[in-house]
Structure formats: structure tokens, C-alpha cells
Amino acid sequence: MKKTILTLLLSFYSVLAFSAGSGYPLDKIETDPSDKPSLQRGAALYQNYCSGCHSTEFQRYERVADDLGIPHDLMMENLVFNKDAKIGDLMTNAMAKEDAKVWFGAAPPDLTMVARVRGDDWVYTYLKTFYEDPKRPWGVNNKVFPDVGMPHVLAELQGVQLDSCNGEDPTKRDPLTGQTICGLTVDPERKGSMTPAEYDQAMYDLVNFLAYSAEPMKAQRQQLGIYVMLFLVLLFIFTFLLKREYWKDVH
Template structure:
């Protein structure tokens, strides 16, 4: 019986470990903030404009996203719904599974729960580590997900990264405040600039990942709110119980 339980737990943990570790590339830290409505709104805009042509969110509805992100329905319909979908429908696209398999070799995955599956650090690092690779069918590769079959859809924003030798900041001179650099090879460097600066692109990726974290668990904020109410109720209940207990035992020796 114990052996069966061990095998069952291993079958669950092993895939999750493989997903989290990926290529072994160091993942950058990303702290999501789903209470930042402006960030979520920008992330939703980026997702609809750059990701939704291939990826769906078949477990999310436009209306729920609009309400949670405080986007008026008319603005949602006008700016974030580009097909014939209605405000109350699921966030799907027009790409069929057969067409996706012909174009990409496999259907692009649904992204509703991707932040729960991959983790925000993985997504944040993944979207920032595409680089030119002429050996790949789509001309790019990725440090976090080697040989990925996805094009770098955000290239016009980030620009084109290459992998090679470049000057890398390794420390800061305490006297001048300037970066101390040294040449390192096998690192990513920006060979062609995009429409955004590196700082602006990192903010765009942050907002997009923040939005994906929200869609993976839309009830996060409500869950926290309910948890606080429950804890306050338990505190009041404890005080009442304590006072009642003291009153009941005060004449008993």
C-alpha cells in the first residue's frame, strides 16, 4: 500500500518538478500584484493584441475580466474584442486545432491557467529570453524553453536579441557609482532595438504576466478579503468565549 502511495505521489510531483525546472536556466524573480488594476488592464491589452491570435482563454469570459479589472463594457467591446464574440462569451479565437497543427506542429496551449502550471517567475523569464537562432524554423530560440515552437510575438516591442559575447555589468564602483563590466560570452544582448526601451519592455512583460496570474485565479482578492473577515470573526468569537468562560467559572473554586 505504501509503495502504491509513493508511486502516486511521484507521478504528481515529477511532472511539476520538470515544468518548474525547465532547462535549468536561472529564473528571474517576479512579484505579481493583482490588486494593481492599471497593470492588469495593460496586461489584458497586451494579451489580446499579441497573444490571443494563437492562444485562447477558454475558461475566462470577457465580461468577468472587464468587471474585475474595472473596464467599462463598452470600452471592452470596442478595444479588446476583435472578433464577433459578445461581452458574455468565453475568450476564444477563430483558429481551429487542425489549422494550428498545420502551422505550428501542435495546437498552442490555452493560457487561462498557465501561471498556475508554469509559475510567474518562469513566464517572466521566458518572455524576456528569446534570441535569434537561424537553425530554428521560426528563426528564434529561448533560454528557458529550448527549441520552443513559438515565434517571438513581442519582438517588435523588445527588438532582436542575439547570443554571444558582450560587456556585462558585474559590480558597481563604490567611488564613482558606475558599473564595472567584463566581457562574457554565451549571454543575451540586444542586437536590434524594438519600439520599447529595455525598461519599458520589462514593464510590459510584467503587466502581461500579472494579468496571466490574475486569470489563473480570479478569486484571489476575494479569497483574501473573505479570509480577513473570517479571522476577525474568530477573534471576536474567541473574546466572547473567553469572557463567557471566565464568567461561568468565577464562583467555582
């Protein structure tokens, strides 16, 4: 019993530690597991830009294809880059953990549960707040995850961002105009292939897919919850009428 309690406490502590951030203000989003076009775009982004280093090894290609409405042949042709993989395989990556430790200092984490552990807002803001930092090994840093150990793999989409805050509070506003005084801006000479609005939408789609990966049954659970609530309302009505019938002769 004591071992069980200790294990639970350590697990809870590890989740809190993993969720701890820099205090940077997070952008709020509402993911939608029923938006299949968004999930499909997010899956494409994940497979093209993330799966080379990260895995979602608690997911299977077949489950993702079925849930997102992607035919199996199109899934294998366009979104599975390991030619030896089968549709029923887990979504692992080809990078050996030993090589990853040499290249990055630590093996890139599995992302199946990242949205559940970190939170959708954290992941969304993290993906948007890479900026140039020559002092870092990969030449970039991150506002949400300071001293991040990975390159900005989405730079070709977003462009290279510059930090104009120099340690100042990014939420500080001009008292006259109300505009933020500093922040992250894309270098005009190194723009990405997407506009800021397009990149924001792309990151929403990617986070939407990661949120789905963390809880594939969420859409079904929410739909079932509606039926359960309707059943409870009807049950309450019949229970109330039955109670009134039983007690009508009691004075």
C-alpha cells in the same frame, strides 16, 4: 478507489512535468490582482500579441471587463477582434487546431492556467529571455524553455536579443567587479519600440493579467481572508473571557 488514486497521481505527475524547466535563474515578481491599471494594460497586450494563437477559453469577455473595470462597449470595440463574438462568449481564438499543428508542430496551449501551473516567475522570465538562434525553425530560442516552438511575437517591443554566454553559466560574476560575465543583450541595430525598463513593466503587466486569469477570485479571497482572521481574533478574545468567567471559581 484505485482508479481515483491513479488519476490523482497521473495529474500530479503531469503538473510536475509541465513545470519542469531548464534550471535558468528566474526573475522574481509579485503580481497584484488589485492593480486594475496593470491588469488593463496586460489584457491589452494579451489580446494584441497572444490571442491570435492562444486562448483563455475558461474566461469570458464579460467577466474580464467587469473585474478590470472596462465598460462593455470599450471591451468589444478595442479588445475583442472577432467581430462575431458577444460579450458573454468564452475567450477562444480563431486559429483552427489542425492549422496550428501544421504551422507550429503542435497546437498552442490554452493560457488560462499557465501562471498557476508554471508560476508567475517562470512566465515572466520566459517572456524576457527569447534570443536569436539561427538553428531554430523560427530563428529564436528561449533560455527558460530550450528549443521553444514559437516565434518571439513581442520582438517588435523588446528588440532582438543576442546570447553572449555561449554555454557558460549566466549567473557567473566577475570576482573584481561583481558584474555578470555574460547574458542576453538587445542588438543595437535591431532595438524594439520599448526600452528595457518599459519592456520589463509591460511583461509584468502581461503576467499580472495571466495570473488574474488563472485565479480571478484571488483578490476577493485575500480580502475575505483578512475578515476571517479579524473574526477569529475577536472570537478568541470572547472565548478567552468566557473561559475565564467559567473557571474563576474553580480552585
